[in-house]
Amino acid sequence: MHANGAMRRSWGLNPSFERDGALAKYSKAGLARAFKLFNSRKSFKKHIKPTLVVDLEAENAVRDLVAA
16 A cells, blocks of 8 residues: 555556555565655655743643744
Protein backbone atom coordinates (compact mmCIF):
# COMPACT_ATOMS: atom_id res chain seq x y z
CA MET A 1 0.00 0.00 0.00
CA HIS A 2 2.88 2.34 0.74
CA ALA A 3 4.32 1.69 -2.70
CA ASN A 4 0.94 2.31 -4.35
CA GLY A 5 0.70 5.71 -2.67
CA ALA A 6 4.26 6.58 -3.60
CA MET A 7 3.63 5.54 -7.21
CA ARG A 8 0.53 7.73 -7.34
CA ARG A 9 2.29 10.78 -5.92
CA SER A 10 5.64 10.35 -7.68
CA TRP A 11 4.71 9.07 -11.11
CA GLY A 12 0.98 9.76 -11.47
CA LEU A 13 0.13 6.06 -11.83
CA ASN A 14 -3.04 4.38 -10.60
CA PRO A 15 -1.87 1.03 -9.16
CA SER A 16 -4.23 -1.41 -7.49
CA PHE A 17 -3.42 -3.95 -4.79
CA GLU A 18 -6.37 -6.18 -5.76
CA ARG A 19 -5.36 -6.50 -9.45
CA ASP A 20 -1.70 -7.31 -8.74
CA GLY A 21 -0.24 -10.78 -8.98
CA ALA A 22 2.30 -12.23 -6.57
CA LEU A 23 5.34 -10.91 -8.48
CA ALA A 24 3.94 -7.38 -8.57
CA LYS A 25 3.17 -7.47 -4.84
CA TYR A 26 6.72 -8.57 -3.99
CA SER A 27 8.15 -5.94 -6.33
CA LYS A 28 6.05 -3.25 -4.69
CA ALA A 29 7.20 -4.42 -1.26
CA GLY A 30 10.79 -3.90 -2.39
CA LEU A 31 9.92 -0.52 -3.87
CA ALA A 32 8.22 0.53 -0.64
CA ARG A 33 11.27 -0.55 1.35
CA ALA A 34 13.50 1.53 -0.94
CA PHE A 35 11.24 4.59 -0.58
CA LYS A 36 11.30 4.25 3.21
CA LEU A 37 15.03 3.52 3.34
CA PHE A 38 16.03 6.56 1.30
CA ASN A 39 13.38 8.88 2.78
CA SER A 40 12.49 9.98 -0.72
CA ARG A 41 9.20 11.70 0.26
CA LYS A 42 10.41 14.29 2.76
CA SER A 43 8.06 16.88 1.29
CA PHE A 44 5.14 15.12 2.96
CA LYS A 45 6.48 15.61 6.46
CA LYS A 46 4.45 18.17 8.32
CA HIS A 47 6.17 21.26 9.59
CA ILE A 48 3.93 22.63 12.31
CA LYS A 49 5.18 25.65 14.19
CA PRO A 50 4.12 25.79 17.83
CA THR A 51 1.66 28.54 18.67
CA LEU A 52 1.30 27.94 22.40
CA VAL A 53 3.69 27.62 25.30
CA VAL A 54 3.02 26.00 28.68
CA ASP A 55 2.86 28.60 31.43
CA LEU A 56 1.57 27.38 34.78
CA GLU A 57 1.06 30.97 35.95
CA ALA A 58 -1.19 31.88 32.99
CA GLU A 59 -4.90 31.26 32.72
CA ASN A 60 -5.57 27.68 31.46
CA ALA A 61 -1.81 27.00 31.92
CA VAL A 62 -0.98 28.08 28.35
CA ARG A 63 -0.28 31.33 26.57
CA ASP A 64 0.26 32.38 22.99
CA LEU A 65 3.81 32.03 21.78
CA VAL A 66 3.53 35.38 20.01
CA ALA A 67 2.90 37.08 23.36
CA ALA A 68 5.82 35.24 24.97
